[in-house]
Amino acid sequence: MVDIETVVNLISxxxxxxxxxxxxxxxxxxxxxGT
Incomplete structure (x- = not known):
């Protein structure tokens, strides 16, 4: 599993x-x- 900071860095x-x-x-x- 990849942490959120790694994902943000990859996307950025x-x-x-x-x-x-x-x-x-x-x-x-x-x-x-939402409903």
Whole structure:
């Protein structure tokens, strides 16, 4: 199993062939479940 920081780092280092950079941050907020 991979920890959340590793996943965020992998996603954040993603780029496309055309130069698009992906941004990813950890969101520690708690959200209510939708109904």
């Amino acid at each position: 280092s993603t780029t496309t062939r055309t130069g698009l950079k992906v941004r990813c941050d950890i969101d520690n907020n708690v959200y209510l479940k």
